[in-house]
Amino acid sequence: MEKGRDSKPHIGIYGRRNNGKSSLINCLTGQDIAIVSELAGTTTDPVKKSYEITDFGPVILIDTAGIDDIGDIGEKRISKTLSTIKTIDLALLIVAENIFDDFEIKLIEEFNKFDIPYIVIYNKVDLVKPTVEYLKQIEKITNKKTIEFSALNSNTDEILNQIRIAVPENAFKINPLFEGLVNQGDFVLLITPVDTEAPEGRMILPQMQAVRGVLDKFGICIVLKETEVEHFFNTTSIPIKLAVTDSQLFGKIDKIIPANIPLTGFSVLLAKNKGDFDEYMKGTPAISNLKDGDIVLILESCSHHVTCDDIGRFKIPNWLKKFTEKKLEFEVVSGLASFPRPIKEYSLVVQCGACMITNKQLKSRLQQFKELNIPVTNYGMAIAYTNGIYNRAIEPFNKLKG
Numbered sequence: 336m337e338k339g340r341d342s343k344p345h346i347g348i349y350g351r352r353n354n355g356k357s358s359l360i361n362c363l364t365g366q367d368i369a370i371v372s373e374l375a376g377t378t379t380d381p382v383k384k385s386y387e388i389t390d391f392g393p394v395i396l397i398d399t400a401g402i403d404d405i406g407d408i409g410e411k412r413i414s415k416t417l418s419t420i421k422t423i424d425l426a427l428l429i430v431a432e433n434i435f436d437d438f439e440i441k442l443i444e445e446f447n448k449f450d451i452p453y454i455v456i457y458n459k460v461d462l463v464k465p466t467v468e469y470l471k472q473i474e475k476i477t478n479k480k481t482i483e484f485s486a487l488n489s490n491t492d493e494i495l496n497q498i499r500i501a502v503p504e505n506a507f508k509i510n511p512l513f514e515g516l517v518n519q520g521d522f523v524l525l526i527t528p529v530d531t532e533a534p535e536g537r538m539i540l541p542q543m544q545a546v547r548g549v550l551d552k553f554g555i556c557i558v559l560k561e562t563e564v565e566h567f568f569n570t571t572s573i574p575i576k577l578a579v580t581d582s583q584l585f586g587k588i589d590k591i592i593p594a595n596i597p598l599t600g601f602s603v604l605l606a607k608n609k610g611d612f613d614e615y616m617k618g619t620p621a622i623s624n625l626k627d628g629d630i631v632l633i634l635e636s637c638s639h640h641v642t643c644d645d646i647g648r649f650k651i652p653n654w655l656k657k658f659t660e661k662k663l664e665f666e667v668v669s670g671l672a673s674f675p676r677p678i679k680e681y682s683l684v685v686q687c688g689a690c691m692i693t694n695k696q697l698k699s700r701l702q703q704f705k706e707l708n709i710p711v712t713n714y715g716m717a718i719a720y721t722n723g724i725y726n727r728a729i730e731p732f733n734k735l736k737g
Contacts, residue, residue, distance in 0.1 A: 343385065343392075343393045343394050343395050343693070344392075344394045344395070344424040344425065344502050344693065345383075345394070345395045345397060345422060345423040345424050345425075345693060345695070345696070346394050346395065346396050346397065346423060346424065346425045346426070346427060346498065346502070347381075347397045347399060347419050347420065347423040347425070347426045347427070348360060348396065348397060348398050348399060348426075348427050348429065349399055349402060349416065349420075349426055349427065349428050349429065349442050350401065350402065350428060350429030350430060350431075350439075350442075350458075351401050351402055351403040351429075351430075351431075351434070351438060352400075352401030352403055352404060353401070354401070354429045354430065354431045354458055354459070355429060355431065355458040355459055355486060356398055356399065356401075356429050357398055358458070358486040359427070359429060359456070359458060359484070359486065359494075360384065360396050360398050361486070362486050362489045362491050363386065363396065363491050363494070363495070364384060364386045364396070381397050381398065381399045381400070381415060381416065381419050382397070382398045383395050383396070383397050383398075384396045384397075384398070388495055388498060388499065389495070390499065391495075391498070391499045391502075394498075394502075397419055397423065399415075399416040399419060400412035400413065400415065400416050401413075401416075402416060402417075402438045402439075402441070402442055403438050417445060418673070420445045420446065420449055420451060421449050421696075421699035421700075422671055422693075422695070422696045422699065423451060423695070424451070424452075424502055424503055424693065424695050425451065425452055425453065425454070425498065425501050425502045425503075426442075426446050426451050426452070426453035426454070427453070427454050427456055427494075427498075428442060428443070428446075428453050428454065428455045428456065429456050429458050430455060430456070430457050430458070430473070430481070431457065431458045431459045431463065432459070432462075432463045433463060433465055433466055433469045435469065435472060435473055435476075440476065443476070443477060449699060452501045452502075452503065453477075453479075453501075454479070454482065454494070454497050454498070454501055455473055455477055455479050455480075455481045455482065456481070456482045456483075456484050456494060457470075457481050457482065457483045457484065458484050458485070458486070459485060459486075460483045460484060460485045461485040461487050461488075465481065465483065482494055482497065503695075510608050510609075511548065511551055511552065512544060512545060512547075512548030512551075512604055512605075512608050513548045513549060513551075513552045513554065513577075513604075514552075515735045516552075516576075516577055516597075516731055516735070517548075517549060517552040517554040517576060517577060518552065518553075518554070518576075519552065519553035519554070520553065520554070520555065521552075521554045521555065521576035521577070522554070522555045522557060522573050522574060522575050522576055523549045523554050523555065523556055523557065523575070523576060523577050523578075523579065524557050524559065524564075524567075524575045524577070524578040524579070524592075525542065525545055525546065525549070525556060525557065525558045525559070525579050526559055526560075526561050526564055526578065526579065526580040526581060526584060526588055527542045527558060527559070527560065527561075527581060528560060528561050528581050528583075528584060529560060540690045540691070541601040541602065541604075541605055541688050541690050542581075542601060544605075544690060545579055545601055545604065546558065548604075554576070557573070557575075561580070561581070561584050561587065561588065564588060564591050564592070565591050568591065568592075568593070575596050576597075577596070577597050577598075577599070577731065578592050578596055578597065578598045578599075579598075579599055579600065579601055579604060580598065580599075580600055580601070581600065581601060582600035582601065582602045582603070582646075582714055582715035582718040582719065583646055583650055583718060585600060585715075585718055585719050585722045585724050585728065586722040586723075586724070589722070589724045589727065597730060597731040598724075598727055598728065599715075599728050599729070599730075599731050599732075600715035600718070600719065600728055601688065601715065602687070602688040602713055602714040602715025602716075602718075603713065603715035603716055603719065603728050603729065603732075604715075605688035605689065605690060605713075605715075606686075606688065606713040606715060606716060607732050609688075609689055609690075609694055609697060610686065610689060610697060610701070610713060611698070611701055611705070611711070612732065614701065614705060614711055615686075615711060615712050615713045615716050616716070616729065617710070618683070618684075618710030618711040618712045619710075619712040619713075619716045619717060619720050619725065620720070621682075621683060621710035621712070622655065622658065622659065622683065622712065622717060622720055622721065623659070625655070625659045625661050625663060625682060625683060626661060626682075627661050627662045627663075628662065628663075628664070629661065629663055629664070629682035629683065630663075630664045630665070630666060630676075630680055630681050630682055631652070631655060631663055631664070631665050631666075631681070631682065631683045631684075631685060632665075632666050632667075632668065632674070632678075632681045632683070632684045632685070633647045633648065633651065633652070633665060633666065633667040633668070633685050633687075634668055634684060634685065634686045634687060634700065635647050635667065635668065635669045635670070635687050636670065636686075636687050636688070636689045636690065636691040636692045636697075646714065647667060647685075647687060647714065648665075648667050650718075651685060651714065651717060651718065652665045654717075654718060654721040654722070655717070655721060657721070658720075658721040666681075670692075671692065671696060671700070678703055678704060678707065678709065679707055679709070681704070681709055682709070682710075683709070683710050683711075683712065684701070684704050684709060684710070684711040684712070685711075685712050685713070685714060685717050686700075686701065686711060686712070686713050686714070687713075687714050688713070688714060688715070715728065716728065716729070
């Protein structure tokens with residue numbers, strides 16, 4: 336649950352113990368993927384399952400522990416259940432036996448707090464039918480009609496139809512990566528190092544997304560290793576509309592790419608496409624204000640093999656220390672794991688390109704820092720800033736505003 340490995344829309348299943356959350360997931364997927372038992376509290380930690388909804392697309396279903404769990408362990412399970420809410424795009428609230436009180440109201444308050452759309456499903460209708468008064472009570476509180484369901488007949492058509500309607504468009508819509516930057520026939524130079532962070536025989540995801548992004552705009556991709564860039568410009572006269580480099584090469588590539596050719600980084604592209612770009616632009620210059628003893632939080636969107644060349648764990652900290660000449664402390668959090676300390680203690684947050692998490696997850700993750708006025712920047716923007724080419728790296732996007 337904490338690895339943030341999938342950028343599909345996330346749908347959380349919530350409700351009391353033994354209300355049939357796991358049974359519903361099994362019906363939706365047509366598989367026995369969740370343990371079903373008459374014993375309350377069978378589901379402990381949140382469990383994820385990838386699933387394809389017909390006429391919609393792939394989603395991630397999240398089965399959670401009962402919101403009414405008891406005891407010290409139960410409180411921890413409830414805490415984990417509530418923590419998933421800020422990572423989802425849609426919630427299914429499962430009720431049963433004509434019970435709807437403080438537990439359900441607390442869940443709804445959390446859904447509203449994080450602006451999560453939700454669907455109310457009355458389960459086990461074959462055992463206890465909902466009363467008219469009960470359904471009116473729910474509609475008065477939620478302003479929603481309740482879907483009645485029984486796992487015995489497994490008819491999920493109405494639920495799936497409501498999911499198709501309710502999942503926000505921005506949960507699955509991918510914005511064009513080069514919107515406004517590249518037109519049909521434009522030549523785009525992608526500078527992609529093959530180092531220890533690159534998977535054997537493959538390229539890393541942001542690079543592949545960039546290739547696809549250029550093709551989607553009917554542009555022409557030229558993909559080079561950094562060692563071939565100078566040779567390319569010395570031997571060709573191809574008119575390059577835009578050059579995009581791995582951020583850690585900014586300092587080197589800036590000296591090679593002619594000043595009249597716009598230059599940016601893969602991570603900066605992703606920041607513009609997916610992150611809060613204005614907030615990144617506001618937060619990046621705060622690097623110059625860091626002081627001795629300040630704690631910098633590095634946010635990775637995925638878990639990966641760590642090497643001595645790791646950009647987030649080694650290179651960025653070293654660049655920040657060299658640039659600021661301050662004694663800084665660094666903490667790294669992978670995926671969607673919790674933070675090791677209260678967030679108010681951080682002086683700067685450096686977020687990766689977030690290619691492995693959803694827009695909603697990224698927005699919710701950064702919002703808490705924004706509310707406390709803690710500056711947030713992005714890998715590529717922080718690297719450009721510490722290498723003295725920040726203005727050049729964001730210039731292509733400033734022109735879009737004009």
